[in-house]
Amino acid sequence: LALVIGLLLVGCGRGEDEEARSGGQTRLSGPPITVWVPVGDEGKQPRAAIDEWNRTQAVKVRAQDVPTGTTSEDVVLSAIAARSTPDVYLGAAPVAVPQYAGGQGLLDLGNEFPDAREFVSGRSGERILEQYSTPEGGLFQVPWRTNPVMVFYNARLFRRAGLDPDSPPRTYSQFLAAMEQLDRAGVTPITQSIDQTWWHRFFDFYPTYLAAGQQTLLSKDGRQVAFNAQAGQQALGFWREVFERKFNPRSAVTLDDNNPFNRGRAGMFVAGPWNIPLIRPGVADDVRATTVPVPDGADTENVTTFGDIKSVVIFSTTKNKRASWEFVKFFLSEGNDRAFLEQANQIPLRSGIGEQVSDRVYTKTPLLRPFAEQVDNVLDIDNNGAGVDVMTQVSLAYQSGAIFQREPVSAALAEAAEKARSELE
Amino acid sequence: VSSARTILDRLRPSDSTGRAKAVRNRSDRGRGARGTGRRRALPYAFVAPYVAFFLAVFAYPIGYAVYLSLHDYDFGQIQRPFTGLDNYRELMGDDVFWTALGNVGTYLLVNLPLTIAVAVGLAVLLDQAFRGRTFFRTVVFLPYVTSAVVVALLAKWIFANDGALNGGLGAVGAPRVPWLTSESWVMPTIAGIVAWKQLGFFVLLYLGGLQAIPRQLYEAARLDGANGWQLFRYITLPGLRPVTVLVTAFATIIGFQLFTEPYILTGGGPLNGSMTLVLYLYQQGFQSFEFGYAATIGIAIAVLVLVVVALQRRAFGDAGAAA
Numbered sequence: 001l002a003l004v005i006g007l008l009l010v011g012c013g014r015g016e017d018e019e020a021r022s023g024g025q026t027r028l029s030g031p032p033i034t035v036w037v038p039v040g041d042e043g044k045q046p047r048a049a050i051d052e053w054n055r056t057q058a059v060k061v062r063a064q065d066v067p068t069g070t071t072s073e074d075v076v077l078s079a080i081a082a083r084s085t086p087d088v089y090l091g092a093a094p095v096a097v098p099q100y101a102g103g104q105g106l107l108d109l110g111n112e113f114p115d116a117r118e119f120v121s122g123r124s125g126e127r128i129l130e131q132y133s134t135p136e137g138g139l140f141q142v143p144w145r146t147n148p149v150m151v152f153y154n155a156r157l158f159r160r161a162g163l164d165p166d167s168p169p170r171t172y173s174q175f176l177a178a179m180e181q182l183d184r185a186g187v188t189p190i191t192q193s194i195d196q197t198w199w200h201r202f203f204d205f206y207p208t209y210l211a212a213g214q215q216t217l218l219s220k221d222g223r224q225v226a227f228n229a230q231a232g233q234q235a236l237g238f239w240r241e242v243f244e245r246k247f248n249p250r251s252a253v254t255l256d257d258n259n260p261f262n263r264g265r266a267g268m269f270v271a272g273p274w275n276i277p278l279i280r281p282g283v284a285d286d287v288r289a290t291t292v293p294v295p296d297g298a299d300t301e302n303v304t305t306f307g308d309i310k311s312v313v314i315f316s317t318t319k320n321k322r323a324s325w326e327f328v329k330f331f332l333s334e335g336n337d338r339a340f341l342e343q344a345n346q347i348p349l350r351s352g353i354g355e356q357v358s359d360r361v362y363t364k365t366p367l368l369r370p371f372a373e374q375v376d377n378v379l380d381i382d383n384n385g386a387g388v389d390v391m392t393q394v395s396l397a398y399q400s401g402a403i404f405q406r407e408p409v410s411a412a413l414a415e416a417a418e419k420a421r422s423e424l425e
Numbered sequence: 426v427s428s429a430r431t432i433l434d435r436l437r438p439s440d441s442t443g444r445a446k447a448v449r450n451r452s453d454r455g456r457g458a459r460g461t462g463r464r465r466a467l468p469y470a471f472v473a474p475y476v477a478f479f480l481a482v483f484a485y486p487i488g489y490a491v492y493l494s495l496h497d498y499d500f501g502q503i504q505r506p507f508t509g510l511d512n513y514r515e516l517m518g519d520d521v522f523w524t525a526l527g528n529v530g531t532y533l534l535v536n537l538p539l540t541i542a543v544a545v546g547l548a549v550l551l552d553q554a555f556r557g558r559t560f561f562r563t564v565v566f567l568p569y570v571t572s573a574v575v576v577a578l579l580a581k582w583i584f585a586n587d588g589a590l591n592g593g594l595g596a597v598g599a600p601r602v603p604w605l606t607s608e609s610w611v612m613p614t615i616a617g618i619v620a621w622k623q624l625g626f627f628v629l630l631y632l633g634g635l636q637a638i639p640r641q642l643y644e645a646a647r648l649d650g651a652n653g654w655q656l657f658r659y660i661t662l663p664g665l666r667p668v669t670v671l672v673t674a675f676a677t678i679i680g681f682q683l684f685t686e687p688y689i690l691t692g693g694g695p696l697n698g699s700m701t702l703v704l705y706l707y708q709q710g711f712q713s714f715e716f717g718y719a720a721t722i723g724i725a726i727a728v729l730v731l732v733v734v735a736l737q738r739r740a741f742g743d744a745g746a747a748a
Binding site for chain 2: 073074077081099102103194195196197198200249250251252253254385386388389392396399400403404406
């Protein structure tokens with residue numbers, strides 16, 4: 001009996017503790033791990049990386065498509081509640097990660113793995129590490145990829161309106177002047193959706209707010225509202241003028257190839273690089289990208305924007321923590337990051353990735369370059385469980401202060417700030 | 426007309442219900458006197474599967490929802506303390522909840538009369554004998570069997586500011602209407618879309634109701650000299666009353682459960698102008714992960730539906746009780 005118990009104990013402990021390095025390669029043991037992979041084209045490179053891992057490692061990785069649901073957040077939430085999560089998930093939304101962690105669904109990587117913080121800061125920089133650490137010092141996610149939000153513009157329509165597409169607008173007054181010229185030329189200047197749903201603000205107010213103040217909606221400790229200040233008023237004031245002067249139609253346009261910009265019928269559109277393949281073939285050659293508007297007089301060279309980041313997380317149900325972490329590091333290695341950008345046209349959150357990619361990628365998709373170069377100047381939503389609630393209040397302020405001009409910008413922001421404070425309590 | 430009324434009075438459901446009760450009482454007495462323990466247990470065995478199903482699928486979720494509503498149940502928090510009626514107090518002071526309730530009220534004010542009027546009209550038309558009747562019945566029923574998401578996406582295209590409908594209005598020189606982008610237009614627009622989507626089902630109910638009206642009523646009324654309008658006003662409409670009660674109850678429940686259309690068309694905007702109770706519940710539960718508060722909204726919806734439908738039944742009198 002003692003022998004059996006002894007063998008069992010040894011067997012159970014192997015996956016966790018036994019690790020040996022031989023010739024620079026980690027030798028792992030224990031049960032296989034399961035990884036949730038994004039569906040569609042986005043999942044092709046991760047699957048190729050998993051195949052490569054399985055060729056060299058004893059602990060095999062099984063790739064599974066993320067189950068379908070209303071949103072991926074709903075799916076993960078249900079899985080955490082049912083304790084049916086896999087080991088690793090590629091593509092967690094940072095806005096939901098605090099909830100997953102609060103529901104005891106995630107491993108605190110900073111606590112479990114001594115090299116986790118160094119890995120994140122080495123790959124993406126100290127600013128990202130700081131943003132994704134919880135106020136209590138936890139680290140539940142490794143930011144994987146970003147879709148920096150920028151302003152697409154149609155060079156042909158710019159020329160038709162007498163604008164120089166080689167010198168795109170950068171500041172509020174330059175943007176408003178360009179919109180005025182487009183409007184006079186009979187071109188719809190810009191087409192952002194007026195939909196009330198909170199995440200639509202990622203493509204209008206929020207990037208301009210980040211650009212104006214380099215500060216997320218809340219204070220660093222997540223306890224104070226920060227948006228009811230100069231940057232918030234500047235950004236909301238800019239959008240108010242856009243709507244007041246009827247440069248943006250009050251329309252709930254879609255974020256797909258039916259958007260008027262993607263059909264060549266509007267001058268500008270704020271979106272991430274995911275929009276590149278959605279631009280219709282006859283229009284794509286005319287499209288370029290510039291940074292989001294900043295207040296007059298602000299630095300136009302290093303403009304911060306919304307990163308629309310997705311992360312990699314390890315669920316607390318994993319039976320093989322060590323192998324899961326080693327896989328995460330392998331998946332986020334320099335080679336795999338480069339391959340992901342080249343194959344999926346999405347930007348891994350790796351410092352300097354813009355210069356590390358071969359020129360043939362930019363020759364094939366020239367529009368990708370400005371997005372890749374933006375990667376060092378991105379911020380995301382607050383790493384706080386109330387992120388969605390706060391963003392919902394901001395969205396209402398945007399509707400009432402900018403789109404419909406029901407109240408002054410300052411009153412709209414003050415009202416939203418008061419409600420956001422009660423959400424934080 | 427007077428002959429028809431006499432016949433309708435005889436057909437009142439209260440009579441048949443009374444007779445059924447009397448028969449049942451006699452039968453129960455007989456069985457009780459002769460019954461053995463085994464025989465007594467047999468009915469329970471027959472209903473046991475349904476009771477088990479009811480407990481698992483209805484009673485447990487409802488009980489759990491009540492439990493959640495009495496706790497500060499935030500998915501992201503380890504502590505989920507008992508908070509008594511705090512969630513309910515918060516709900517009473519929640520502007521968005523009252524806005525959503527008001528929006529549902531606006532929806533019902535537009536949707537109910539529209540649904541009933543159009544469904545009755547179409548049912549009467551489709552009840553006539555004419556060539557291609559089956560084809561038209563199928564056409565009317567098609568939107569009902571089409572996915573709500575597909576209908577909403579189609580409606581988004583039609584009712585967009587630069588959509589098909591405004592394009593048509595512009596072609597005849599009429600001004601554009603902000604169907605989905607104005608607080609005052611958005612709920613009536615959604616009410617119209619849902620009425621169109623559900624119409625087939627309600628027309629079907631009314632067609633069934635029309636078949637149940639005895640033909641001799643019309644013959645008797647015609648002999649009394651009634652014209653077409655009088656036949657409709659004094660025979661068809663009263664004859665359809667039980668169906669109207671049913672349609673009103675169904676349409677009211679659909680209104681309180683309204684989610685897909687505002688979720689896809691507007692996200693609850695503009696300025697919460699199309700926020701509905703279930704959309705708000707969804708946002709609280711699955712965007713903010715406040716399951717305790719979401720459950721409270723769910724309980725409130727259930728109570729509201731019960732109260733409103735009970736009031737409707739009372740307003741419709743005997744026909745309501747029969748339905």
